[in-house]
Amino acid sequence: MSSFTPVESLIGGALLGVAGLMLLLFNGRIAGVSGIFGGLLNFKKGETLWRATFVVGLLAGGLVLSLAYPQAIRFEMTYSAPAVMLAGLLVGIGSRMGSGCTSGHGICGIGRVSRRSLVAVPVFMISGMIAAVAVDRLFGGQI
Amino acid sequence: MAVIMMFLSGIIFALGLGISGMTQPEKVTGFLNIAGDWDPSLAFVMLGATMTYLIGNFAVLKRKSPVLGGTFILPSRTDIDRPLVVGSALFGLGWGLVGFCPGPALVALVTGYDSVIIFVLAMGVGMYAFEVLETRFAMEPDGGAGIVVPN
Numbered sequence: 001m002s003s004f005t006p007v008e009s010l011i012g013g014a015l016l017g018v019a020g021l022m023l024l025l026f027n028g029r030i031a032g033v034s035g036i037f038g039g040l041l042n043f044k045k046g047e048t049l050w051r052a053t054f055v056v057g058l059l060a061g062g063l064v065l066s067l068a069y070p071q072a073i074r075f076e077m078t079y080s081a082p083a084v085m086l087a088g089l090l091v092g093i094g095s096r097m098g099s100g101c102t103s104g105h106g107i108c109g110i111g112r113v114s115r116r117s118l119v120a121v122p123v124f125m126i127s128g129m130i131a132a133v134a135v136d137r138l139f140g141g142q143i
Numbered sequence: 144m145a146v147i148m149m150f151l152s153g154i155i156f157a158l159g160l161g162i163s164g165m166t167q168p169e170k171v172t173g174f175l176n177i178a179g180d181w182d183p184s185l186a187f188v189m190l191g192a193t194m195t196y197l198i199g200n201f202a203v204l205k206r207k208s209p210v211l212g213g214t215f216i217l218p219s220r221t222d223i224d225r226p227l228v229v230g231s232a233l234f235g236l237g238w239g240l241v242g243f244c245p246g247p248a249l250v251a252l253v254t255g256y257d258s259v260i261i262f263v264l265a266m267g268v269g270m271y272a273f274e275v276l277e278t279r280f281a282m283e284p285d286g287g288a289g290i291v292v293p294n
Contacts, residue, residue, distance in 0.1 A: 024200065028208070103156075119228065
């Protein structure tokens with residue numbers, strides 16, 4: 001076990017829940033990042049400001065982390081550019097086709113006990129495991 | 144007011160991702176790679192997030208409308224269709240390949256790393272391409288799972 005962090009992960013997870021609840025309580029929306037970000041690419045009147053503000057908040061949060069908790073975004077990504085591009089395309093297409101990602105289905109969907117999310121989450125967990133194991137075992141961690 | 148709350152929500156979301164470990168791709172792949180040196184931390188992220196949301200969701204939905212007005216816009220679909228399953232499977236493959244999903248990738252943009260920028264651009268292209276190819280899904284709501292039904 002390389003770096004098991006149950007306490008930090010539980011606290012961080014609770015914060016994710018709180019942020020999602022804020023969006024629901026104040027704006028009546030589901031905190032799904034793929035939907036919020038994807039909706040920005042598809043301009044619709046009255047749908048842009050709150051989405052853009054949330055995304056700017058995410059970026060600002062990144063800035064806060066880099067100043068106050070830099071270890072959170074200290075990582076090395078040594079994958080090749082084509083591999084990263086393929087991963088990004090799959091995440092983009094897949095999250096829109098499947099109506100959600102780790103936040104919309106994973107946090108809010110499970111938290112709402114949504115039938116569709118209860119299917120989506122195990123599906124992307126399993127395919128994610130297949131991909132991660134394949135990268136490690138078939139390609140020695142280098143793609 | 145609405146703008147401030149959305150901004151704050153975005154910041155707290157980003158802090159949650161950072162503190163929980165989700166913004167470190169190797170921690171994500173360390174969880175998904177069950178055949179390797181397994182790091183179960185992400186199960187605790189899910190636990191903390193879903194339990195918090197589960198409890199709060201009940202409390203919030205006792206209200207007739209959101210604090211800032213309008214109506215709750217929630218996914219109402221319950222059907223399990225092919226796009227849900229195929230899309231989720233494709234999403235998972237991309238997630239497991241490099242360890243990034245949409246939220247953490249956006250938060251990690253602050254690093255300015257080439258790989259993060261490439262990932263976010265490709266993700267945007269993928270989302271846009273899907274919208275263009277499948278306009279019938281353009282009605283889909285935010286991250287959740289269904290057609291927008293106002294109340």
